[in-house]
Amino acid sequence: MEPGSEGPFKRLAREVAKFGAVGVVGTVVNFAVSNLLWHLTSLQAVRANVIATIVAIGCNYVGFRYFTYRDRDKSARTKELSLFLAFSLVGLVIENGILFAAIYGFGWDSSLQRNVFKVLGIGIATLFRFWSYRSWVFKALPMEDEEAGEPKAFPAPQSEPLPRPKQHVS
Numbered sequence: 001m002e003p004g005s006e007g008p009f010k011r012l013a014r015e016v017a018k019f020g021a022v023g024v025v026g027t028v029v030n031f032a033v034s035n036l037l038w039h040l041t042s043l044q045a046v047r048a049n050v051i052a053t054i055v056a057i058g059c060n061y062v063g064f065r066y067f068t069y070r071d072r073d074k075s076a077r078t079k080e081l082s083l084f085l086a087f088s089l090v091g092l093v094i095e096n097g098i099l100f101a102a103i104y105g106f107g108w109d110s111s112l113q114r115n116v117f118k119v120l121g122i123g124i125a126t127l128f129r130f131w132s133y134r135s136w137v138f139k140a141l142p143m144e145d146e147e148a149g150e151p152k153a154f155p156a157p158q159s160e161p162l163p164r165p166k167q168h169v170s
Contacts, residue, residue: 015068019130022063027122030056034118038111045114046100053095057088069138080137087132094128095121 030052037048061084074080098121102108108117 015134016130018068019064019133022060022068023126025063026056026060029059030122031115031118035111035115038114045103045109046096049099049114049118050092050096053092057085057092060088064133064138069133071141072138073141083137084133087129087137090132091125091129094125097121098124 032052033055034049034052037043037051038045041048043051061081064084065080095118099114099117102113102117108114
């Protein structure tokens with residue numbers, strides 16, 4: 001089977017799985033750094049969480065560029081990185097805004113409460129990040145329609161199997 005010959009849902013499922021794998025690593029990094037900073041420093045909770053989120057964003061960029069979206073357009077790395085950082089900043093605001101509201105709006109500041117609202121913030125921010133990264137940052141390269149010379153999103157399914165090469169018997 002040729003790469004790209006599976007259906008669009010299978011490709012999306014594979015993309016979601018790879019995005020999720022990178023996301024799990026980034027989440028582990030995010031939780032580890034934030035909890036270390038919360039317990040070992042006197043930084044305010046949201047400031048420590050912002051630092052943790054920034055560290056996780058760096059890890060995620062490497063994972064997305066070289067694992068999840070390694071087959072995507074690499075021609076404009078500066079633009080890609082700028083967009084990635086811009087959308088990551090929005091995700092950072094979503095994640096830390098929820099934590100900020102929980103701590104300073106409702107007074108929920110125990111270690112367990114911080115982590116619960118961190119999970120909620122990461123979850124909502126992840127939905128935004130997935131949509132924005134795949135739509136704007138790591139764009140798919142269009143495939144060329146050989147007959148019309150026009151780009152298309154997905155290859156047309158083959159109705160007939162490819163011919164087998166002739167074998168020479170000596």
